[in-house]
Amino acid sequence: MTDYPQLDGFRGGPGIVRLIGHRGARGVMPENTMEGFEFALNAGVRAMEFDVVLTREKTPVITHNHHLLNAATRGVDGNWLRGDELKVAELSLSEIKKLDVGGLDGRTIYGKRFPDQVFMSDVRVPRLEELLDFAAQPEGKDLLLLLEMKSEPSNTGERRGCTTIVDAVVEAVRSKGLEHRTILHSFDWSVLEECARVAPEIPRSYLSQMPENEDEPGEDSQKSVAPDFHSLETSIPQAVAAAGGKLWCPYFMDVTPDRVAEAHELGLLVSTWTVNETDEINAMIDAGVDGIITDYPGRAQRILLGRGLVW
Template sequence: MSFPQVEAFRGGKNLIRVVGHRGARGVLPENSMIGFDFTLSIGVPLLEFDVVLTADDVPVITHNHRLHAPTFRDASGQFLTGKEPKVSSLSFNQIQQFEIGRLDGHSDYGRRFPDQAQLDGVRVPKLQDLLDLINRPEYGEANLMLELKSDPDLAHDAAYLDRFVTCVVQQVRAAGLSDRVLLHSFDWTLLEVCQRQAPDMPSSYLTQLPENADDLGEDSSKAVCPDFRGQSEKIPQMVKQAGGALWCPYFADVISEDVALAKELGLCVAVWTVNEPADISRMIDLGVDAIVSDYPGRVQRHLSDLGMRWV
């Protein structure tokens, strides 16, 4: 079965797709409406972002399961300190009391993105806000790589997983966008739920080998991702057997044989998260279908200099 939203991420001759990671995290606040709008406006119609469920079952766009201290500021303008509250313990209205438009430059996380603009008045968006944005006529080519963030505390709670997927899928369907959305996760069990509920929305399988270090200041994928020790060369086959249409590996894990095998199996290959020029060049040389980046403009520049396209 051919899915139009998979083909939107598939490359080709002189074509590698560019995917804005959390919008364009390197230059604008991550998972923000201004970041998404910017990325679409520069001719990058593919977005990757994270969805978590609030206490009142509102799908919101944020990466960590707890309010992220280096990016969340309270009503007094101070970055959070102490124990970070879980998104799932707060209502959407409570989460709206916090701003996410600045980075704490004194934190390890903040030092990773020295070029990110610092803005006020930016708040956690609902999934519905982004669906409304890409339903605008000028963004009719936009497609979404929607990551469902599986809570390790609830990963074995079948009722929770079912409710989470239902809340997301219902909103996508109501917006008329089921043919422009990939359902994307490290949690392969959660993706099984997605396939049962939404067989028309293809599954994108995120992977990371256990030997690679987690990114500073971010929730680890390893609590919910399968343990691939001793079977890394079989991952494309495992994705295909699980019903995946797209494989999204960590870029440092990938070698040319992996990409070749995945493509033989008919999988689309999108690598995350590629920011440094040398790494971008290596992914281009490997012939991946898509490059997910915090700096989509950097990838555009590399492709442009090589006479290649991204749309």
Template sequence: MPNTQSRLQVRVIDIHGHRGARGLFPENTLEGYAYALSTGIRTLELDIQLTADDILVATHDFTLSTAQTRNSEGQWLTGTGPESITLTAAELKSYDIGGLKAGSPYGAKFPDQAFLDGVTIPTLEEIMVFCSDYETSSGAGSITLNIEVKSDPTRPGHTDRAEKTVDILLALIEKHAYADKVIIQSFDWAILDFVQDKASHLKRSYLTIAAHNGEHATIYKGSPWLGRTQCLSDDETIPALIKKAGGNNWSSLYKDLDEQAVSEARALGIGLYVWTVNETEDIDRMIDLGVDAIISDYPSRVQRRLMAHQMHWLGDC
């Protein structure tokens, strides 16, 4: 960053390390978060689910991935892995998630990811304590957690657990004084409805995949993903729906974002986060669109592109 630029002249786009830094370290692990923080990132994106014994843990897939999960004997899981929410925290911690299986499609997607042994699924409380300790020891400023609450209203058992999951999350946020250092996001807007009702002061971000993405879409007329917000027509815009839901931030698949959507979101006062942006040309396009935060498996790539644009990822640079 040129020293001649004043702080007021430097435009900032926050960088969220996706699941830590999934491109280089095992995802949703303390090891991955430590690496991301060591590079100067100060916002960590993570996924949480509620275990069978009511503990929030950081894990993404609804069933344990056979491409990244080994049992206590070092053997890869086969077939369909167990559903995360049916296991206790201790049972989940019995698995090693420190590496990706060679020859698997998922492993091929991240060929540079480190392979580690003895890496286990952390609890959200362990992550909060780790980050607080890191803040104290490094003196490098406050760490924000962008927490995605994994919930699928089309899967049995998820809707019934939504409010309990939020209650336990809010209790942890209060216990560890994280109210000013947390963003809560979810594709299942019912989760965000509960957060709005119980703790409206917390930042909420509404995750979406637009209807033109086909079977994986969450935004369409009659969608079960929108909580109590009704989508009245297939052409109702996402910013309008988020405003209707009482939201203040939009977490969009980067492919769904264009100048028109950005303009409408800005007119409605909605912040813009984009996921998961890994390639240089896509990072540059998001910078040009003027988003507020870029979520990436390779946060250092985003750092380099911001510096190339004479920008930064920290507001106090």
């Protein structure tokens, strides 16, 4: 046990590597949906990594990008959205709730990345509050929340206007009494600085991705809001520790055993994303990470068990 009990669910150790469901279980179920979170939890994955963006009226909703992906969104007529993608910040909650995010358009590059994802209908973008309510109920009592806050790529000023999302998220988490089950998580370290100021009782997770690594298709790049890692005067783990972080979440291609060891010496936990292929999962276990964020929790469970590990 620690001052932050939720960290125990992200801490590896002898015989243990933690699994974190990426947007629920994107390989199997529609991402960032209540259906996906419930599936992953039902499958024995306690921790969920998911993404929060604000609507026009500043309601936090769970969706990955600032724009709704046409490849994953159908309109009220049942057809895929086309043309310029809709910006969440310009939509009302009621407008968003009319859209169906239960399936992927298999003709798109994004859709082809997840060929086994089930195709559902009448699935809605959840409000953050819906997931928090579920976590507060008996059936959701085991859930841990790795809550990613998206900041605007255009918010590149010193404070970057990040207080709105921080305030909205922290208020929601506190209103459900889930401070001990949540970790605040972002690529935008200035957002996390704001979190440290307004919610020191909630631990923070620092995402990183070296700029030379390719983005995966269909993902909003968050590199523009992340620190310039090449110009840091220290290593990334040192910078996370200096910022008061508890968890460091590097892109899996940036992970080495030495970097993990360094993070552990600094008292950090390390969870890496998004690790889906068998070889990659094995390599991350070998590198000594505490946790693996994956779209395929079943596959990762089976690999762990095959190596005598649990999650």
